[in-house]
Amino acid sequence: xxxxxxxxxxxxxxxxxxxxxxxxxxxxxxxxxxxxxxxxxxxxxxxxxxxxxxxxxxxxxxxxxxxxxxxxxxxxxxxxxxxxxxxxxxxxxxxxxxxxxxxxxxxxxxxxxxxxxxxxxxxxxxxxxxxxxxxxxxxxxxxxxxxxxxxxxxxxxxxxxxxxxxxxxxxxxxxxxxxxxxxxxxxxxxxxxxxxxxxxxxxxxxxxxxxxxxxxxxxxxx
Amino acid sequence: xxxxxxxxxxxxxxxxxxxxxxxxxxxxxxxxxxxxxxxxxxxxxxxxxxxxxxxxxxxxxxxxxxxxxxxxxxxxxxxxxxxxxxxxxxxxxxxxxxxxxxxxxxxxxxxxxxxxxxxxxxxxxxxxxxxxxxxxxxxxxxxxxxxxxxxxxxxxxxxxxxxxxxxxxxxxxxxxxxxxxxxxxxxxxxxxxxxxxxxxxxxxxxxxxxxxxxxxxxxxxx
Numbered sequence: 001x002x003x004x005x006x007x008x009x010x011x012x013x014x015x016x017x018x019x020x021x022x023x024x025x026x027x028x029x030x031x032x033x034x035x036x037x038x039x040x041x042x043x044x045x046x047x048x049x050x051x052x053x054x055x056x057x058x059x060x061x062x063x064x065x066x067x068x069x070x071x072x073x074x075x076x077x078x079x080x081x082x083x084x085x086x087x088x089x090x091x092x093x094x095x096x097x098x099x100x101x102x103x104x105x106x107x108x109x110x111x112x113x114x115x116x117x118x119x120x121x122x123x124x125x126x127x128x129x130x131x132x133x134x135x136x137x138x139x140x141x142x143x144x145x146x147x148x149x150x151x152x153x154x155x156x157x158x159x160x161x162x163x164x165x166x167x168x169x170x171x172x173x174x175x176x177x178x179x180x181x182x183x184x185x186x187x188x189x190x191x192x193x194x195x196x197x198x199x200x201x202x203x204x205x206x207x208x209x210x211x212x213x214x215x216x217x218x219x220x221x222x
Numbered sequence: 223x224x225x226x227x228x229x230x231x232x233x234x235x236x237x238x239x240x241x242x243x244x245x246x247x248x249x250x251x252x253x254x255x256x257x258x259x260x261x262x263x264x265x266x267x268x269x270x271x272x273x274x275x276x277x278x279x280x281x282x283x284x285x286x287x288x289x290x291x292x293x294x295x296x297x298x299x300x301x302x303x304x305x306x307x308x309x310x311x312x313x314x315x316x317x318x319x320x321x322x323x324x325x326x327x328x329x330x331x332x333x334x335x336x337x338x339x340x341x342x343x344x345x346x347x348x349x350x351x352x353x354x355x356x357x358x359x360x361x362x363x364x365x366x367x368x369x370x371x372x373x374x375x376x377x378x379x380x381x382x383x384x385x386x387x388x389x390x391x392x393x394x395x396x397x398x399x400x401x402x403x404x405x406x407x408x409x410x411x412x413x414x415x416x417x418x419x420x421x422x423x424x425x426x427x428x429x430x431x432x433x434x435x436x437x438x439x440x441x442x443x444x
Binding site for chain 2: 067
């Protein structure tokens with residue numbers, strides 16, 4: 001059974017991505033990061049998701065000695081109560097963590113090489129990004145080139161990146177999640193990471209829009 | 223004064239690279255990694271190098287929960303007493319750390335974004351590599367594309383990668399180091415990291431060859 005490394009965050013997108021990899025027949029090695037995020041609570045969700053999906057889970061701790069994002073700097077304010085239109089048009093938000101996906105993908109590459117996995121899955125997509133530069137197709141293709149050239153496996157079998165959600169919007173992802181049996185109450189999106197989702201951060205707003213458009217009930221709120 | 227992030231290892235190549243960046247007029251922000259390397263001793267050399275060059279130094283600790291290299295696994299054996307020809311022809315050595323340069327560069331990208339530096343310097347070159355896949359020009363150009371597309375600055379000013387040593391061999395780098403005033407006794411190459419260089423690991427062998435070809439005395443052995 002071939003192995004795949006899955007970047008798992010505890011959110012909806014990476015959960016669906018892990019289920020897609022499992023459906024493709026891969027033995028899933030989920031990789032999660034404890035990087036000082038406000039919503040460290042997502043780690044608990046990732047653990048449960050991995051267990052339910054029958055995936056291995058590895059957690060890497062990475063506390064970088066600089067700030068640069070309201071997602072890791074608890075003294076900064078998160079964008080709040082923005083309309084979807086505002087989120088989509090206001091440019092890169094303060095929640096953008098410098099080079100986060102590049103760091104996560106590079107560490108995933110190391111893990112994939114160490115365990116002999118030929119593929120890495122990431123759940124990035126442009127609709128989610130609200131302006132993040134490291135979520136689009138061009139970025140993911142560029143990183144795939146780095147993998148092809150710059151890894152040990154690359155010289156023989158070409159370690160590769162799969163990004164099955166890249167062309168989808170949130171409602172499409174939610175419908176896909178539903179068809180794959182992802183339990184929404186096992187996923188966490190809120191940037192605040194308190195007991196209940198805040199409903200006001202960009203992540204909560206985009207999640208709510210996706211469920212509304214998909215016509216599906218978000219069981220996290222049950 | 224423009225800022226540059228320099229990947230510093232305590233070795234010869236990154237020391238020269240830092241001096242090149244300084245000569246180009248950059249304020250140097252050296253970035254060093256404590257990643258469980260055998261030759262953790264190189265950290266002390268990096269500190270001294272940064273101080274002598276008037277550079278800032280940031281050390282990032284990153285202990286990944288998997289092995290995959292004799293450079294971080296002290297129970298593994300290092301290649302020893304290999305001829306230069308053997309080193310050059312035997313393929314990727316066990317000292318290759320999976321995706322190391324990709325990880326270092328991605329964290330450097332995060333640092334550069336956080337401090338507003340438009341450029342990252344790396345001292346990689348093919349002669350040093352003894353088969354490392356993440357040291358050649360194609361790899362570095364591919365990573366440069368990731369930086370251009372996938373960073374916040376990238377959307378406006380294009381954060382870029384400089385790799386001034388990529389076409390040079392070790393003797394050329396040593397001559398350049400000499401002309402820039404790098405003190406060789408402040409650089410450490412030996413993978414073993416004991417009190418004195420072992421003289422037998424690939425890194426010691428390639429260093430000795432470089433000095434011999436350059437006709438320069440290695441003052442580390444003084």
